Amino acid sequence: MPTDSDTFCDSELACAKINLALHVRRRLPDGYHDIETIFAFLDCGDVISVGTGQAITLLIDGPFSDGLSNSNNLILDAAHLLASHANVEAGARLHLEKCLPVASGIGGGSADAAATLRLLNRFWETGLSLEALAQLSEPLGADIPACVLNQTCRGEGIGQDLVPLENGALEGHYALLANPLVPVSTAIVFQDWDGVDRGALQDGDLMDAAIAGRNDLQKPAGNLAPIIADILSELGKTEPVMARMSGSGATCFGLYETEQLALAAREDIAAILPDIWTMVGGLK
Template sequence: MLYVKAPAKINLTLDVLYKRPDGYHEVEMVMTTVDLADRVGLKIRNDGQILIHSSSNFVPDDQRNLAYQAAKLLQDTYSVQKGVSITIDKQIPVAAGLAGGSSDAAATLKGLNTLWNLNLSIDKLAELGAKIGSDVSFCVYGGTAIARGRGEKIEHIATPPSCWVVLAKPTIGVSTAAVYGGLNIEEVKHPNTLQMRQAIEDKDYTLLCSTIGNVLESVTLKLHPEVAVIKEQMSRFGADAVLMSGSGPTVFGLVQNKARVSRIVNGLRGFCDEVYAVRLLGERDILA
């Protein structure tokens, strides 16, 4: 059995520039990995089947699963006769705006590259990942990057200044399609991607905190007022900066003072079942 770590990501910025002719939105976002990860186990099968086992009942175990799609894509593209049993130990909340499914798919691509002796480059795996979902390319590399296009055009940047990240996910589901559908690009306040890049390169934590922004918040907060409540509480309990990740509903707070972390976590547990305190990872996979 080969095990691959599949870390979650957060968006320090998420900007939507325009709707493309192909129906997708052109995005520009700064993403970074955090130390909350699923564990993906891969075991070769000789019958050609792809089987999924997950520790979460909310994760599909068929072709809807992105890890399944990753294995199938490699099988079909490279005429692989072998199969695989994929075990997903879920630690990342499901449908949370943290790219859990995309990270599982990325881990599957990397693991099967080894297990099936495909000898593909990390760039090739990221290119394949783009066919599965818009966050998969980033998850193949990990680290910190500006993602453009649908999210598949990746520009690696420096590692952000070290800090704690408190994540809180309310018990609601958010439809990404509905959020994008409700977005009025003309009316939103666009985050400053270049300033965020500068803050990260200069390791300027204060500037980083004042530059975070996510245009999808305006829609999700209207659809789900409980997300706004968590944001307010996280700020009140002392987070340095608070933002929704992806299309939500997870909210994260950045905190440099460790003593404040437990106060924020304990305070949020009254509003939210799923609360995590993790470190910002921000560094690329050593394979990458």
């Protein structure tokens, strides 16, 4: 934990990401997959802080910090990438408060790297736009550009061809995240996808497209973590606007019209599945 003598002059929220829909269309020769997805972001997640330092360093704590490396981490990769791109010679003392489960399909490390880029862009006064930061981040990971933009958007290609969207009917909704604390490998889940193209995301109203959509990774993730089906079943009983698995799992979400409904659903889920992790947040 940072001590009282530690001073951090700025911080950035690494917002939890959910995929309202995720359609896998085909496998690509390079091992990636052609997808269509709707990214949405919550107003809660991990927190990255920065202070002055002679070198770029990272300290990690928080409820999900165990096992994370402070020397081999996407946060440091993002920091060094920006420093190299902008010819920054200054250091940065970075701190991660890890509040989101690892390997859980809600952004996690991608959101941390993205928040680091936004934070250091201010701290080092490099003056890059969000769009430029998103483009710079592409080599770091498929989800990172969307996490840099940090707003509802449609993603195609490997998820990096982005079109920002107005929230429309999503405005004011809250999400309940529920994770069984079983890490699920993104690579294995994609590998186990059955290869069947079940069609494109529909155009038009964002909420209608999300509800009519699906997550093509839900079945292979459920084969690795059968409790996903139990979580989705219990979420369905709370009468959400929609319930689905996010990303490659194992986090599932229910979407609700008010915070009160989301919090009530959280109590219901916790009573039935007391060992799972939950978080409630508003859609940004």
